[in-house]
Amino acid sequence: MPILEVRDLKKNFDKTEVLKGISFDLEEGEAISIIGSSGSGKTTLLRCLNFLETADEGTISVRGECLFDGAHPVTDAEKLRRMRLHFGLVFQQFNLFPQYTALENVTLAPLLASGGADRGAIIDNGKQLLDQMGLYDRMDNYPHQLSGGQQQRVAIARALALKPDILCFDEPTSALDPELTGEVLKVIRNLAEKKTTMIIVTHEMAFARDVADKAIFMDGGVILEQGPAKELINNPRQERTRQFLSGLAK
Ligand SMILES: Nc1ncnc2c1ncn2[C@@H]1O[C@H](COP(=O)(O)OP(=O)(O)O)[C@@H](O)[C@H]1O
Numbered sequence: 157m158p159i160l161e162v163r164d165l166k167k168n169f170d171k172t173e174v175l176k177g178i179s180f181d182l183e184e185g186e187a188i189s190i191i192g193s194s195g196s197g198k199t200t201l202l203r204c205l206n207f208l209e210t211a212d213e214g215t216i217s218v219r220g221e222c223l224f225d226g227a228h229p230v231t232d233a234e235k236l237r238r239m240r241l242h243f244g245l246v247f248q249q250f251n252l253f254p255q256y257t258a259l260e261n262v263t264l265a266p267l268l269a270s271g272g273a274d275r276g277a278i279i280d281n282g283k284q285l286l287d288q289m290g291l292y293d294r295m296d297n298y299p300h301q302l303s304g305g306q307q308q309r310v311a312i313a314r315a316l317a318l319k320p321d322i323l324c325f326d327e328p329t330s331a332l333d334p335e336l337t338g339e340v341l342k343v344i345r346n347l348a349e350k351k352t353t354m355i356i357v358t359h360e361m362a363f364a365r366d367v368a369d370k371a372i373f374m375d376g377g378v379i380l381e382q383g384p385a386k387e388l389i390n391n392p393r394q395e396r397t398r399q400f401l402s403g404l405a406k
């Protein structure tokens with residue numbers, strides 16, 4: 157059974173159809189990359205999967221359990237909070253809390269969720285995650301004391317601290333200078349090697365091809381093409397996918 161099943165997801169903003177029926181599966185331990193032009197609906201899809209937006213139609217199931225059905229959207233705050241725990245999201249703009257240290261950023265949500273229980277274990281886990289991100293010696297630094305690449309690695313540790321089933325990235329390196337992009341891609345590559353289940357929206361085509369198992373090409377709110385990442389990016393079947401890929405500097 158796939159860990160994630162998305163079926164016919166639709167989302168309108170007023171009269172604009174932004175998602176026109178998105179369906180795909182993700183297996184546990186797999187990474188899927190989502191590519192496509194600006195405005196094709198990639199961010200909206202991730203926001204619907206994280207329940208930051210409410211899709212109008214379609215279903216989202218995790219481990220066979222239907223979490224979301226557009227016919228009966230959940231409005232109860234506590235239920236929504238629990239639904240969101242299945243997904244972690246790393247944004248383009250790292251969105252760290254500026255008044256908290258790196259370690260506090262990573263441990264804040266789990267400490268709140270536990271109501272103060274397991275404090276020692278949560279802090280140990282936060283330190284271990286920062287270590288895994290190559291930031292052990294930076295845990296007491298505030299965001300403004302860290303480079304963009306370091307801040308994004310803290311944001312990845314923060315998302316992992318809640319132990320999501322599926323970790324989502326929305327263009328995690330787009331706000332970074334090229335020399336900082338590599339260090340963030342490296343930690344995502346390590347996560348893929350450890351079989352972290354991930355959805356990665358990216359413009360880094362070589363990365364999308366080499367790190368992900370599957371790839372999705374979105375265009376105008378639909379999935380125009382999906383398949384094994386290497387095949388889709390090296391030999392796209394659709395003319396539109398070829399156009400998109402050839403328009404990018406390699
Ligand atoms: N909150 C919103 N209200 C109205 N339109 C939106 C909103 N969010 C996104 N859109 C529109 O939806 C389309 C897809 O946007 P987005 O999902 O951000 O695409 P991408 O991430 O692929 O660039 C765009 O035309 C955008 O203007």
Ligand SMILES: [Mg+2]
Pocket residue numbers: 198199200326
């Ligand atoms: Mg976007």
